[in-house]
Each structure stands twice: as C-alpha cells, then as structure tokens.
Amino acid sequence: MNKQYSRRNLDFMLKEVLQVAELTKFSYFQDYTPDMFDMVLDTAEEIADKILRNAYVSSDRNQPQLINGQVKVHPAVKDYVKAMGDAGMIAATFDYENGGQQLPTVVNAASEMIRGSANNAFVMFTGLTAGSANLIFSFGSDELKEKYAQRMVTGEWTGSMCLTEPQAGSSLSDVITTAFPQSDGTFKIKGQKVFISAGDHDIADNIIHLVLARIEGAPLGTKGISLFVVPKFRANANGTEFNVDNDVISTGIYHKMGQKATPAMHLTFGDKDNSIGYLVGEANKGLSYMFQMMNEARLGVGMGGTYIASAAYYASLEYAKERPQGRKLNNKNLEEEQTYIINHPDVKRMLLFQKAVVEGSLALLLECYHWQDMIHALxxxxxxxxxxxxxxxxxxxxxxxxxxxxxxxxVNEGLQVLGGYGYTEDFPLEQMARDVRIMSIYEGTTGIHSLNLLGRGVTLNNGKAPQLLFNEIMKSIELANTFDELKPYAEKLEKELGRLQKVTMHLLSIAAKGDNEAFLADANLYMEFFGITTVAWIWLKQAIVAKQALITQSLEESETSFYESKIHTMKFFYHYELIKNYALATRLTDNTLLTVDSEKLGVFQ
Structure with missing residues (x-):
C-alpha cells in the first residue's frame, strides 16, 4: 500500500481546527515552535516507513511463540522500540523532570496515528511502556522512579499493566492476587493475571509489570486494592545488576484472531513463593492510581480503532480506483469499456462512510487530547x-x-469494497478486519463504557460535564449559522442536541425511581446516540474551518478540493449517520423492557 493516513488531514486538524501553535504561548509548551511539531510527525513517518510497514504482514504470519518459558516475538519489534527510545518519543509527553520533552499530547497522538496506521500491533509495546513509566513517575517513590521508570523511557526496559484475572474480568473488585508484607518493606506477590499484552518477550532485558493486588487482610472490593511494581528480574543483593529471576512465570500465550504480533500472556506470580513486589504510593489506593493509565489507554484504544480504519480506507480507495467492473448504471452500452468501481454510487457510499468515520473519530480524539494539553497549560x-x-x-x-x-x-465496509479479494491474504483488509475487532473489547468492553457514560458520566457533579459540552456544541452551531451552506446542518445538530437532552432527562427520571435495571438496560444505545451527536458536532467544526478557508483564501485547485471534500463528508455524515438518532431516541424512550424481562419468561432455551 502506498498510503495509510492523510498528512494533509492531520495538518488540517492540528493547525487549522485546533490551532496547536497557540499552545506555545503557555509556559509549559514555550520551548516549542510549530515547525518542531512538524518534525515530530516527520520522525514518526520515518520510523513507520523504515520499520513498521515492512513488518506488518510478516509479524502477523509469524506470531509470538512461548518456547521453554520465554516468549519470542518478531525481531522488528526490537528495532521499533529502540528507534522510539533513541528519538525520545516513548516519554515525549512527560515533564522535563521525568525525562520527557513536554510535547503536547495532541501532537503525540498525531504521531501515533502515523505509526499505528503502519503497524498497529507494534505500537502497543511503546504505548504500554510509556503508560507504565508515567504511572510510576506520578505515584511512585523516588527509588522506584530511578530504578525502573528512568530505564523504561529510553526503551531499555518495557512495561505492562496487569489487571485482569481468570475469575475477575471487568469486575476488578473481585481481584484476589495477594501481596504479603515482608519485614524489609517489600511484598511477596501471589496470583495470576490473564490477557497481559506485551507481558513477555525477548526484546528487552527486563519487563516492569504494574500489578493490582490485595494486601493480606485488606478490605474486600475496590477499596482494598493496591498497586505494585513487579519486575521480571529484580536487583541482586548489592543492587548492581537486575539479574535475579523474580518468579514471574509465563504460564501460557493466547492465540488471538488479530494483533498477533503483540503477545497476550497468562502470567503467574509467586509460583515458587519468590515474586517480590514494591508498593506504588499508598496502600489500598491502587485502583485510583491505575485509572490514570487506564484512561490514557482508553484514548489510545480509540486511536487504534481509528488508525486501523484509516489504513483500511486508503487500501479500499486505492483498490476502487484501479478495479474495473461493470458500467455506470445509466450506461447500457456493452461495447464501452468497464468503469472503475469508484464510479458506482454504492461504492462511493461505502468509501464516504469510511472517510466520515476515520476523520470524524480522529477529530474527536484530537479534541480530547487538546483538552488534556489545556489542562497542562493552565x-x-x-x-x-x-x-x-x-x-x-x-x-x-x-x-x-x-x-x-x-x-x-x-473496516468491514472496506472488505465489501474489495469483494472476494478482501477476504484473502493477498490484500491487507483481511488482517485489518482481524486486528480492529479487539478495539471494542480492550480497556473495557462497549457495554462497560456505556454503563459508565449513562450511569456516572452524565450525572456526576449534577451534570456539569454535559452542560459544558453542550455549551461548546452550541457555540459551533451559532458560528455555523453565519454561513448559508452550513446553516441547515447547524439546525439539524441543534435539533439532535435537544433530542439528546430530552432522552437523557427521560432516562434520569427512571433512575430517580431507583430502578437501575430499567435505567441502564439500553445504555449501549445511549452511548451510540451520544457518540453520533458529538461526532456530528466535530464534523460541523471541521466544516466551519473549511468554509472559512474557501471564502477567505486564494487557493490552489488541490486545496479547494480538500476543503470541499470536508464539507461534502460532513453532509454525508448528517444525511446518513445523524438520522439514526431518531430510531435510537424512539427505543430509548420506549418503556417496553424486553431485555429485562426475557430471562424469567424462558426466552433463552
């Protein structure tokens, strides 16, 4: 493939929509210039081109193997981690005092978009290492920072997060891995963790696991969970070398349908009663600490869905432009040559859907990362x-x-564009379809996040957060109303925003009666409703900037085409996606509780 993402679109989002150059006016980011942000993206592209793209297929076909207790991964993973460490990109967003460069997270996210679209599985190694190191820097002692985190940010060591247990998936209150206090202040760790991404490999001298465990005698539930650093190898008696086996056993490796280059491990701690852990921060506060890394990872997972979809879109687009098939529907002359499938309306619909999802999702994520940067700046x-x-x-x-x-x-629409060829290993869509499927499961399933949005997010602080968000949406609606071409879409969004508020109030009235099953029964549909509405806002923001450029600038043909495509894709999203809200709202205000009552009626037989 020649292309997996659009640099022009990244520049549009960073420079024109979000105006990241304004961040350099704050003291936290004052050492940067806009040109330096471009250099970061150039470096990401260089790493993608030299290492990541070349290994995408081969690392899938030659997946990690557990041999004699050691996992062996594709050799290019080591090249990638080293390149990221050498470039200072693992800890680029960290504070200076923690070995970072204080790079805006929104620029770092754009860098990840470039790298992830080239090879989504490799990106996890550095992402998990950065998240683990940042957690230690945030809450760990000076000793833990010096011993472990400092060597992680360079890529010398890597990191993992160990939450899930065989009997406790998303229910972390049921964690039973136990930490037994020792007289020297350390803890012996005993338990098992499953689905640990990059939990073992042969690319680094040490792997630093961040493990959730319950100190012996701690309270039940999430209040009794602590966080520990548990290295694969701990220091010897005089502390000069990290060469003592820390009794972290790779019990098994899960063979996944996708993202095969990243091993998913079953790890056993303390099988020989010799796994030592070091407490991070205070006892019984582990889950609150871990939420920092989990939230960082959740945005990363959203980015994962986006950059895989981006690679699939450009593969589909390339194929559609080269594949002749049939003739235009109004052309009955069989003597004329076949037309390329990109000229068929239904193929255009599928491509427009992909483009709308990719660029809408990316813009939503970059908006969130920009908020994160404003928090740092202020x-x-x-x-x-x-x-x-x-x-x-x-x-x-x-x-x-x-x-x-x-x-x-x-990605599934991309498969449809390619037809039967998309289902073969001869084209990349088959692998992308397998890779992207995990994204709705990683870091909490869609069901879990939907419960969180409706059950907690919209109600917290008396609904202050949605009020702030809706105010931001109204600002965009008011601005869009000043352009004749955009005014109908501003009106549509205002109507859907009102519909969302009405549905939310209806559901909250059910919650007020104490019936949580009825309140949360269709939380997934509420998440879909909320997501469509906010992405519609994000698309209107892009259309406003594009319209302003078309009106105020003297543009070359390619630039005019780019901005017009933005407005056209926004219109597609409103006419094909935003209208789905009507059906969702109808269901969400329907008091017929078919899913709540189904089990007692014996439906499932």
Missing part, C-alpha cells in the same frame, strides 16, 4: 482547567467507544 489544579477536565472525563469513554465500534464497521 495548571492541573487551576480553576481555569476544571472545565477541560470535566469534559475530558466525560468524553474519554465516548472517544474510546465510538472509534472502536465504528472502526470495525468501517
């Missing part, structure tokens, strides 16, 4: 930063779920 505890934090907390679950779910659908 000061995390400042009053000015609070609105951004509230909106980010609300939208993280949406920005994970919408791109993941819609990314799956977008």
């Amino acid at each position: 000061g995390k505890t400042s009053e000015e930063a609070k609105p951004y934090q509230l909106m980010l907390d609300l939208m993280t679950t949406v920005a994970k779920t919408y791109p993941a779910e819609m990314g799956i659908k977008a």
